[in-house]
Amino acid sequence: MPFRSTSPLSRLLRKSPFKPIQEHMRAVFVCICSLPPLFEALFDQDREKVLEHAEQIRNLETEADKIKSRFRLNMPKTLLLPVDREDLLNLIADQDSLADICENIGKILTYRDMEVPHTLKPYIDELLEGTIEVSGEARKMIEELDELVEVGFGGGREIEKVSKIIAGVRKSEHNIDGVLNRTRQELFAIESELNPVDVMFWYKIIELLSNISDQAENMADRLLLFLSR
Amino acid sequence: MDILTTYGTILMALAIIFGLYMTWGIGANDLANAMGTSVGAGAVTVKQAIFIAIVFEFLGAVIAGGHVTSTIRKGIIDPAGIIDNPEILVYGMLASLLAAAFWLMIASTKGWPVSTTHSIIGALIGFAIVGIGPESVKWDKVMKIVASWIISPAIGGTISFLLVMSTRKLILDTDNPLKNAKRYAPFYIFIVGFIISLVTLFKGLKHLNIELSGPESFAFAALIGLLTAAIGWYFVRNIQDIPNENREFHYTSVEKVFTPMMLFTACAMAFAHGSNDVANGIGPLAAVVSIISSGGEVMQSSELPLWILILGGSGIVLGLVTLGYRVMLTVGKRITELTPSRGFCAELAAATTVVLASRTGLPVSTTHILVGAVLGVGLARGIGALDLRVIGNIILSWLVTLPAGAVMAMIFFFTLKGIFG
Numbered sequence: 001m002p003f004r005s006t007s008p009l010s011r012l013l014r015k016s017p018f019k020p021i022q023e024h025m026r027a028v029f030v031c032i033c034s035l036p037p038l039f040e041a042l043f044d045q046d047r048e049k050v051l052e053h054a055e056q057i058r059n060l061e062t063e064a065d066k067i068k069s070r071f072r073l074n075m076p077k078t079l080l081l082p083v084d085r086e087d088l089l090n091l092i093a094d095q096d097s098l099a100d101i102c103e104n105i106g107k108i109l110t111y112r113d114m115e116v117p118h119t120l121k122p123y124i125d126e127l128l129e130g131t132i133e134v135s136g137e138a139r140k141m142i143e144e145l146d147e148l149v150e151v152g153f154g155g156g157r158e159i160e161k162v163s164k165i166i167a168g169v170r171k172s173e174h175n176i177d178g179v180l181n182r183t184r185q186e187l188f189a190i191e192s193e194l195n196p197v198d199v200m201f202w203y204k205i206i207e208l209l210s211n212i213s214d215q216a217e218n219m220a221d222r223l224l225l226f227l228s229r
Numbered sequence: 230m231d232i233l234t235t236y237g238t239i240l241m242a243l244a245i246i247f248g249l250y251m252t253w254g255i256g257a258n259d260l261a262n263a264m265g266t267s268v269g270a271g272a273v274t275v276k277q278a279i280f281i282a283i284v285f286e287f288l289g290a291v292i293a294g295g296h297v298t299s300t301i302r303k304g305i306i307d308p309a310g311i312i313d314n315p316e317i318l319v320y321g322m323l324a325s326l327l328a329a330a331f332w333l334m335i336a337s338t339k340g341w342p343v344s345t346t347h348s349i350i351g352a353l354i355g356f357a358i359v360g361i362g363p364e365s366v367k368w369d370k371v372m373k374i375v376a377s378w379i380i381s382p383a384i385g386g387t388i389s390f391l392l393v394m395s396t397r398k399l400i401l402d403t404d405n406p407l408k409n410a411k412r413y414a415p416f417y418i419f420i421v422g423f424i425i426s427l428v429t430l431f432k433g434l435k436h437l438n439i440e441l442s443g444p445e446s447f448a449f450a451a452l453i454g455l456l457t458a459a460i461g462w463y464f465v466r467n468i469q470d471i472p473n474e475n476r477e478f479h480y481t482s483v484e485k486v487f488t489p490m491m492l493f494t495a496c497a498m499a500f501a502h503g504s505n506d507v508a509n510g511i512g513p514l515a516a517v518v519s520i521i522s523s524g525g526e527v528m529q530s531s532e533l534p535l536w537i538l539i540l541g542g543s544g545i546v547l548g549l550v551t552l553g554y555r556v557m558l559t560v561g562k563r564i565t566e567l568t569p570s571r572g573f574c575a576e577l578a579a580a581t582t583v584v585l586a587s588r589t590g591l592p593v594s595t596t597h598i599l600v601g602a603v604l605g606v607g608l609a610r611g612i613g614a615l616d617l618r619v620i621g622n623i624i625l626s627w628l629v630t631l632p633a634g635a636v637m638a639m640i641f642f643f644t645l646k647g648i649f650g
Contacts, residue, residue: 007556007563008596008597008623009262009265010559010560010563011622012600012615012619013563013615014614015566079615080607080614082607082613147480149610149613150397152394156397157404158401158402158479
């Protein structure tokens with residue numbers, strides 16, 4: 001006789017939504033970490049390597065996408081969550097756009113065999129470094145979600161800790177703004193020497209890189225919403 | 230009258246068989262659910278859970294089970310209308326037992342979250358309507374029981390909410406959570422022992438011929454509380470902080486303190502379950518036994534014989550050993566989302582509420598109080614996600630169970646009446 005469990009309890013408890021969010025963020029972070037090697041290959045004028053890295057980022061983005069879709073499908077409106085369902089869905093959307101931006105950058109570099117202005121390299125490197133830093137902070141923030149559930153997202157030391165990380169994300173984003181300005185100024189200074197269409201694309205790439213830190217800051221703002229009662 | 234003297238032994242045997250069948254079903258499913266939390270949290274193995282269940286289910290049934298039993302036996306139906314036909318009540322109780330057990334088995338194989346308590350009450354009402362007349366059902370009592378199905382999970386939820394808040398304030402949200410966890414663990418375990426024994430003792434243990442006054446009960450409960458606290462302290466005292474383990478999740482060491490603490494709530498759950506749910510199986514059995522052994526006296530108010538409580542406890546244990554362990558495995562696997570600290574709060578709240586209800590004689594549903602307690606943890610923002618659709622399913626299963634038990638009891642009643650005349 002098949003005696004199935006009739007426990008309403010085991011049906012009541014759903015898998016924590018924070019685990020897939022963390023899993024997704026880790027995947028996204030790997031995507032972002034693949035950007036420096038991509039640009040390295042570009043500056044080395046190694047076309048083949050550029051394609052290879054772009055392809056890798058595309059695959060990582062697909063992975064992250066799968067996690068996101070699975071997450072969304074498992075979030076019916078009847079769930080009782082410690083945080084607002086909308087905020088949670090927006091948070092993962094923010095995370096996902098980070099991976100999308102990486103994929104876009106990869107695409108642009110594969111579509112166009114671009115001219116590489118070497119005076120721009122130190123600026124781009126600094127920009128990439130800052131981007132990784134701010135995304136790393138954002139990931140650290142997401143890794144704290146489990147602990148936040150334990151303390152009920154309210155008051156105390158864990159919140160202080162997360163607030164510090166959030167402040168860190170904002171500060172890093174602010175620093176990147178400075179780097180962005182300098183990079184654009186440098187690009188403006190040398191733009192007459194470059195192919196005009198390449199210049200256009202470089203501006204586009206810089207903008208995309210700036211979008212990453214913007215999105216990381218958005219995530220910090222979302223998390224701040226969780227903490228505010 | 231003649232029927233009872235002619236078929237007395239057969240009817241008695243039938244009552245025992247049906248009673249065992251019902252308690253077997255309770256053990257196979259209900260008890261397994263009640264203990265699943267501890268198994269899921271990894272606090273006890275299935276073997277240990279069965280051992281705990283055997284001991285504490287029995288204790289609960291024998292020590293605190295009497296009150297609910299008398300509600301099931303005498304509280305819902307007024308047999309005044311059939312005082313001259315005591316065999317009607319015997320058929321009715323037999324039919325009710327069989328109907329409830331049968332419905333429970335169908336629901337268990339289909340995977341519906343029905344309650345043993347709802348099954349038996351539905352069956353009793355069903356029999357009373359056709360066997361004695363609708364006016365014989367004490368509808369105000371029934372309404373009280375129905376109201377308690379809503380109130381008791383709410384109480385369980387409130388207690389667990391407060392417990393979660395207290396663990397947060399005293400342990401998790403401090404500079405040194407592990408140190409505080411070890412410091413307050415004996416205190417929480419004291420509460421387990423103290424509350425459960427106090428509630429059990431408070432109305433005295435008349436059927437065991439033990440009378441304790443108010444202050445004596447307090448003192449005795451405090452003693453048991455201190456004893457459990459001491460055992461608890463022994464378990465948690467050597468838990469060390471291993472920083473490596475805390476890298477993934479900062480509260481890993483703290484949760485290790487709560488794991489052995491769940492051992493105590495597992496005992497409390499089994500005790501609470503025994504005190505309340507055993508009555509669902511043996512209440513009608515006790516009624517049959519008292520009618521037959523008194524030679525057809527319907528209205529008598531004899532004490533509940535101890536052997537019936539023991540028989541009920543045995544049936545439940547049998548159900549647990551034969552099928553319940555399997556249910557426990559599946560339940561346990563699926564509720565690992567509840568961390569030991571949260572599981573502890575939920576179980577302590579649920580056990581307290583159930584024992585409290587038992588003392589007032591209300592037949593409540595252990596599983597649903599546990600659901601209420603888990604909801605309380607969720608409302609304290611201590612759980613990742615709870616699926617509220619389940620609440621709808623529970624309510625639906627309540628609504629279905631009462632008439633299903635009632636209709637089956639009616640059919641069995643007429644069958645028995647046809648057989649014995």
